[in-house]
Amino acid sequence: MFTNRSPVAVSLRIYSEEADAPKQLRVGARLDKYRIASRLGEGGFATVYSAYDTIEDRRVALKIPDSRHLANSQTIDDLQREVRIMAKLDHPGILKLKDARFIDGHFVMVFPMGDETLADRLTRRIARATAVDYALQMIDAVAFAHQQRVLHRDIKPENFILFPKQTIQLTDFGLARIQTSAHPVSASGTLGFMAPEQAMGHPGFRSDVFSLGLVIYRLLSGELPDYPFEAPLPGYQKLRKGLSSDFVAMIRKAIDPVPNRRFRDAIAMQNAVSRIRYPLSDRSVMQLGRSDNPSRISQRRAA
Ligand SMILES: Nc1ncnc2c1ncn2[C@@H]1O[C@H](COP(=O)(O)OP(=O)(O)O)[C@@H](O)[C@H]1O
Ligand SMILES: [Mg+2]
Secondary structure, X not given: OOOOOOHHHHHHHXXXXXXXXXXXXXXOOEEOOEEEEEEEEEOOOEEEEEEEEOOOOEXXXXXXXXXXXHHOHXXXXXXXXXXXXXXXXXXXXXXXXXXXXXXXXXXXXXXXOOOEEHHHHOOOOOOHXXXXXXXXXXXXXXXXXXXXXXXXXXXXXXXXXXXXXOEEEEOOOOOHHHHHHHOOHHHHOOOOOOOHHHHOOOOOHHHHHHHHHHHHHHHHHOOOOOOOOOOOOOOHHHHHOOEOHHHHHHHHHHOOOOHHHOOOOHHHHHHHHHOOOOOEOOOOOEEEOOOOOOOOEEEOOOO
């Protein structure tokens, strides 16, 4: 389906050789049917805009790599690979790529517009059951990616987008390689959500598990433990509050500093979660569904 000979590969190269550097996009600018509304974020190599789809009458997020990066053939290869990864990952927990093509010399990736990122959401209080529901959706999403042999490499709250009906979706797939070259880890002096071995240049499925576990730890404890992640972890008492001991043990295993002690991949993590019947210690509130769809929860509130 996504072979090296597909037309996308050809057109990316043709356009990258056109030296005309497109101008910065301004608010109100038109790109075919899209009207730029505002700038949402700027990463290592691309800018994300909120835009209005004048045909479909709805808001979209446009991710547009800086044109100077399109002159670099390594970046073109990375971009091509990442676009194809996102195009083939069809899962409710992964942000859907609606379209990707050149418009007026800009390479434009089009996504549904979300409400905010998990990083934004973390600044406000989140109910325990909601936070656990998000955690389960995140594990399902990364497990699905790992099933497709896709490593994310940059799992962090900024890369999860929230949508209505308590839905959370992972985005920014596999772009870490491009970003890493633009922002060396040493520049920040902090690992953030990155596994120690990944910081040493060895990313793998276990390092994705670590980052995912740390995001979930942050979501449920309000704290972000730092290297070397030794006990007592900051916020550990808060983490345990209201959670079953099985669920806490699952999170701890995911963020073990020793890669071999973690889950092999997010699929193994998802399997462990599916064996946990009650994530919350108050069993009347939430019970996990059957293992064929682990993220589905049934809520039975006590009268
Ligand atoms: N679909 C979306 N809906 C709402 N905001 C988005 C969406 N996609 C990206 N953003 C915002 O733009 C930021 C950067 O997007 P991302 O895809 O992570 O690119 P990068 O980090 O490579 O610049 C996100 O952290 C988020 O704040
Ligand atoms: Mg990002």
